[in-house]
Amino acid sequence: MAGTVVVHAESPLVALVKGSYGVVIDGVRVGRVRQGAVARFPVPAGTHAVGLTVWDGTRSNAVTVEVGEDREFLVAGRGTGLGYAFLLPVLARTVLPWYCTVAMLLLMCALFWAVPGLLFRVRAVGDSYLPAVQGDEPAGPAEGEGVEGEGAGNGLWWESDPALAKRLRKSAGS
Structure with missing residues (x-):
């Protein structure tokens, strides 16, 4: 099926x-x-x-x-939201030479591509x-009943990792 x-x-x-x-x-x-x-x-x-x-x-x-x-x-x-990090080399261009900006952009592209x-x-x-x-x-479960240990949550970034949720004193089901 x-x-x-x-x-x-x-x-x-x-x-x-x-x-x-x-x-x-x-x-x-x-x-x-x-x-x-x-x-x-x-x-x-x-x-x-x-x-x-x-x-x-x-x-x-x-x-x-x-x-x-x-x-x-x-x-x-x-x-x-880490996509906004690409603005940093562009902003740094005002104080850094162009080849440093290009190197930073290439390094960031490689990092974001390599790490899922x-x-x-x-x-x-x-x-x-x-x-x-x-x-x-x-x-x-009926409406209002949560399942312990599952992170349905409201979409906050720590919800995808129960260890982070525990460390930040946030319940994964809130």
């Missing part, structure tokens, strides 16, 4: 133009999703690795999701608990 991976590309806080991400499931590019939109991708039931890419080859971290039969699993992608998840991250939100057939009752 099949399930569905639902990818939500969250809107950036500040953007002149909304871009789009390529969706990669189990190492295969299966489609695209625009920022601020939701896309659904049918997959066989089981465990899958989900990630995002952009046109220049940078990629997000990969999350492993368990998709149930006739179920939807929600995955959210969001930019980290620096420019944008993916987090597994969880099973959507939607009934497969009209009239079925949801199989998940």
